[in-house]
Amino acid sequence: MTKLEAIIQTSRLEAVKDALHEIGVEGMTVLEVRGHGRQKGHTEFYRGREYTVDLIPKIKLETVLPDTMVEKAVQAIVTAARSGKIGDGKIFLSKVDDAIRIRNDERGEGAL
Amino acid sequence: MAHRLVLGSLLGLLLACSSLYAQSAPAPSAADSARLARLEQQVADAKGSADNAWMLTSSALVLMMTGPGLALFYGGLVRKKNVLATMAQSFAMMAVITVLWGVLSYSLAFGSGNAFIGGLHHLFLHGVGAQPDSDYAATLPLQTFMVYQLMFAIITPALITGAFAERMKFSSLLCFMVLWSLVVYSPMAHMVWGKGGLLNAALGGRFPCLDFAGGTVVHVTSGVSALVCALYLGKRVGYPKQAMTPHSVVLSFVGACLLWVGWFGFNAGSALGAGTLATSAFIATHFAAAAAVIGWSGAEWIRNGKPSALGAISGAVAGLVAITPAAGFVGPMPALLIGLLAGAFCFFMVATVKARFGYDDSLDAFGVHGAGGTLGALLTGIFAVSAINPIFKDAQGSPLPSGLLDGNAHQLLNQMVGVLIAWVLAIVGTLAILKLVDLTIGLRVSEDEEVQGLDLSQHGEEGYSWEVTA
Numbered sequence: 001m002t003k004l005e006a007i008i009q010t011s012r013l014e015a016v017k018d019a020l021h022e023i024g025v026e027g028m029t030v031l032e033v034r035g036h037g038r039q040k041g042h043t044e045f046y047r048g049r050e051y052t053v054d055l056i057p058k059i060k061l062e063t064v065l066p067d068t069m070v071e072k073a074v075q076a077i078v079t080a081a082r083s084g085k086i087g088d089g090k091i092f093l094s095k096v097d098d099a100i101r102i103r104n105d106e107r108g109e110g111a112l
Numbered sequence: 113m114a115h116r117l118v119l120g121s122l123l124g125l126l127l128a129c130s131s132l133y134a135q136s137a138p139a140p141s142a143a144d145s146a147r148l149a150r151l152e153q154q155v156a157d158a159k160g161s162a163d164n165a166w167m168l169t170s171s172a173l174v175l176m177m178t179g180p181g182l183a184l185f186y187g188g189l190v191r192k193k194n195v196l197a198t199m200a201q202s203f204a205m206m207a208v209i210t211v212l213w214g215v216l217s218y219s220l221a222f223g224s225g226n227a228f229i230g231g232l233h234h235l236f237l238h239g240v241g242a243q244p245d246s247d248y249a250a251t252l253p254l255q256t257f258m259v260y261q262l263m264f265a266i267i268t269p270a271l272i273t274g275a276f277a278e279r280m281k282f283s284s285l286l287c288f289m290v291l292w293s294l295v296v297y298s299p300m301a302h303m304v305w306g307k308g309g310l311l312n313a314a315l316g317g318r319f320p321c322l323d324f325a326g327g328t329v330v331h332v333t334s335g336v337s338a339l340v341c342a343l344y345l346g347k348r349v350g351y352p353k354q355a356m357t358p359h360s361v362v363l364s365f366v367g368a369c370l371l372w373v374g375w376f377g378f379n380a381g382s383a384l385g386a387g388t389l390a391t392s393a394f395i396a397t398h399f400a401a402a403a404a405v406i407g408w409s410g411a412e413w414i415r416n417g418k419p420s421a422l423g424a425i426s427g428a429v430a431g432l433v434a435i436t437p438a439a440g441f442v443g444p445m446p447a448l449l450i451g452l453l454a455g456a457f458c459f460f461m462v463a464t465v466k467a468r469f470g471y472d473d474s475l476d477a478f479g480v481h482g483a484g485g486t487l488g489a490l491l492t493g494i495f496a497v498s499a500i501n502p503i504f505k506d507a508q509g510s511p512l513p514s515g516l517l518d519g520n521a522h523q524l525l526n527q528m529v530g531v532l533i534a535w536v537l538a539i540v541g542t543l544a545i546l547k548l549v550d551l552t553i554g555l556r557v558s559e560d561e562e563v564q565g566l567d568l569s570q571h572g573e574e575g576y577s578w579e580v581t582a
Contacts, residue, residue: 044357045412045416045418045420045423046357046358046420046422047422047423047426047462047463047476048412048415048416048423048459048462048463048464048466048467049352049463049467050416051355051357052355053355
């Protein structure tokens, strides 16, 4: 099992969600986060003072998938989330030791 | 002989006719005199009712300026962890100053005393009832006058809280404000508005200072005291490197609009009646606020490239501050000019001067109230005209020129005296009180408490409990 963490532009959430549903991904978790890679932030003015905001709002989407589905999911996310500009985001993959369904104690890929 | 008879009888006829006319307009009977007297009383009562209705409304409007006007305005400007504490500081004034005023400080401000302070005659509001005091307002119950002035006494110390936002102990705040109200506000109010006051323009003060609704009494004293507090208490932990942006400009926006509307009670109510002077002050107030929005936003647009909402509402407040001393003395066009100048000037104070000198006047109490009030008080000396308000009269009761453009250049000097006294009283009084409170119970919260936030550390609560748990 592989955990897939995708940090994407907030405006791309709907497209990415739909793309994942289309390839059969059934579970995901969505978080509102702030961060930056190489993208510069913006400046705001309050009462004449300039503030640099370099932590930009993003969406983090997490899903744990059977290894067979991972590459299809990566492609789906990349296609839906790419705009071609700096700030599109990143996808991280990591190994998951186990998964447990709380409702009925099912384990392993069957719990996904 | 015959024509003399004719003349004589003609004369006699004329006399008879004229005496008949005299009889058809006889001297009023006792019953008629009583009716006339009752009618005159009813007319006076009706006029008094109109004045009293407006003044009670104005009192409510001015209270609304503190709560929720100022509470929201300041509350939105601080970080989320300090929102309740900031609002509580204004709210506490509504409670504490009210008691203090009723027990003691009304008497100190408006009782008879000397040129600098009133006496103790009105302790516990003794003698303050339904009867008017014609020195202050001939058509109002003295109680109405007292409660109207109370609302000013409430908001003035509340304004200072902007200077030491996010770092003052609540207990120290309460001690400081009680002392400040007694040592700075009451004497200043007495000097400008109280009978025998040194600066009282309406009651023959030695240096008659034109201050219609409190440019010096409210804004200069609080604004300058704010600066002293900001310097004495020092900067917030992390200032200025750490960004400390308003957590909700939306709240500040609502607060500012409430301040604008409430200010009609503050300025137009200072006419102490429902007549044409109130209308004039109402219009001057509104026009100054509008022009100041344009002044501040225009300056900001040029300097920063975008006009912010926070800047626009700050501009409005700056204009309202500046027109406060002038509202009942100037016409609408000068009010526009005063507002425009105040908007641009206060933007400069906040955006440039504060950064250059590096003091942490967190919510710009000095930049807007101290600076705006000073500017407004001086501009009053220029633009005040007797045609709007014949405040100065000669021995025969004819109006004398008010301000510089009216032909009285000397008034500008009197305005400077008033402003200077306000500055000195604010600086000396505030320093002394700060020192006293600091030596006894301390002023600032600890660094840990400041980082944790005043809502939790001072009040044990959170402003927004938007928790994850259901």
